[in-house]
Amino acid sequence: MLKLNKLAKNNFLSSFDISTREALDILELANNFKNKDLKFDFNNKVLGLVFDKSSTRTRVSFQVAMSRLGGSTIDLNPSTSQIGRGEPIKDTARVLSKYCDVIAIRTFNHSDLEEYAKWSTKPVINALTDLEHPCQALADYLTIKEEFSDFKNVVLTFIGDGNNVANSLILCGSLLGVEVRIACPRGYEPSSWVINKARKIYKNKDLLKITNDLYTAVSGANVLYTDVWSSMGEENQKEEKEKHFNGFTIDTELVNKADKDAIILHCLPAYRSKEITDEVFESKKSRIFEQAENRLHVQQALLASLLSGENI
Numbered sequence: 001m002l003k004l005n006k007l008a009k010n011n012f013l014s015s016f017d018i019s020t021r022e023a024l025d026i027l028e029l030a031n032n033f034k035n036k037d038l039k040f041d042f043n044n045k046v047l048g049l050v051f052d053k054s055s056t057r058t059r060v061s062f063q064v065a066m067s068r069l070g071g072s073t074i075d076l077n078p079s080t081s082q083i084g085r086g087e088p089i090k091d092t093a094r095v096l097s098k099y100c101d102v103i104a105i106r107t108f109n110h111s112d113l114e115e116y117a118k119w120s121t122k123p124v125i126n127a128l129t130d131l132e133h134p135c136q137a138l139a140d141y142l143t144i145k146e147e148f149s150d151f152k153n154v155v156l157t158f159i160g161d162g163n164n165v166a167n168s169l170i171l172c173g174s175l176l177g178v179e180v181r182i183a184c185p186r187g188y189e190p191s192s193w194v195i196n197k198a199r200k201i202y203k204n205k206d207l208l209k210i211t212n213d214l215y216t217a218v219s220g221a222n223v224l225y226t227d228v229w230s231s232m233g234e235e236n237q238k239e240e241k242e243k244h245f246n247g248f249t250i251d252t253e254l255v256n257k258a259d260k261d262a263i264i265l266h267c268l269p270a271y272r273s274k275e276i277t278d279e280v281f282e283s284k285k286s287r288i289f290e291q292a293e294n295r296l297h298v299q300q301a302l303l304a305s306l307l308s309g310e311n312i
């Protein structure tokens with residue numbers, strides 16, 4: 001029998017919704033899902049997927065995770081449900097929580113996700129908002145833990161836009177005590193709400209560094225991480241952002257400034273020759289597809305932790 005501890009909070013809207021202990025427990029459980037034949041039976045449990053933006057990894061990993069746990073999913077496409085017609089979130093959330101046992105939502109405004117959570121009586125998971133991507137960060141830190149065994153002395157440098165992915169890397173990194181450096185063009189720094197939260201968790205240990213100086217940020221780093229320059233919803237800023245991010249590509253020259261055993265991560269999808277060169281993407285240092293695989297194991301662990309509390 002495996003004892004699963006239910007998370008203290010009912011929802012996972014932010015990396016900050018879990019404690020350090022809970023983050024470590026989810027990573028451990030995800031590792032067990034990956035490497036052991038864990039048997040769970042969440043028979044009859046249903047996960048609703050409300051995706052206002054496109055997705056490959058998050059959607060499919062949630063579907064497969066739920067299926068492996070013995071449950072099922074419903075894909076609630078906003079364009080074919082009443083969501084796309086503008087039914088109020090508070091009505092949709094109350095209805096969906098009568099049918100589903102847990103709901104994963106990908107949307108634009110973080111406040112819309114919070115509105116769902118306010119009205120839902122079932123757990124709500126952040127499957128990406130403009131502010132955060134907390135499920136991604138858990139999979140990223142699982143990949144880092146697999147590589148370096150623990151988080152002691154690990155330096156993660158994120159190069160790119162200080163938005164959802166960077167924000168969650170910072171928050172989750174602060175819970176796990178990882179030194180996080182963000183290198184971005186001026187004006188693309190992470191959310192100040194996130195920076196302040198993280199600094200409190202780090203207890204002023206000076207482990208969070210935000211800089212516009214790429215080479216300082218990369219020097220000696222163990223993990224180089226990047227994301228697209230223009231996120232979903234920013235399609236009309238593509239040209240302008242490409243100009244601003246010029247010089248922030250992870251290429252071999254930059255990789256050579258990092259620690260000699262550094263690994264490369266990317267949440268995907270990737271745009272070669274923009275945020276990363278094909279040479280680095282395909283290099284031996286890349287753990288990008290291990291990272292993508294880990295989305296599945298982390299979703300299983302997260303769903304099990306949110307749905308459980310019982311001996312399984």
Ligand code: CP
Nearest residue numbers: 055056057058267268
């Ligand atoms: N990394 C990630 O969330 O990918 P998708 O947009 O394909 O879900």
Ligand code: NVA
Nearest residue numbers: 165227231232267268
């Ligand atoms: N920052 C990207 C992440 C995609 C997984 C976006 O929001 O589009």
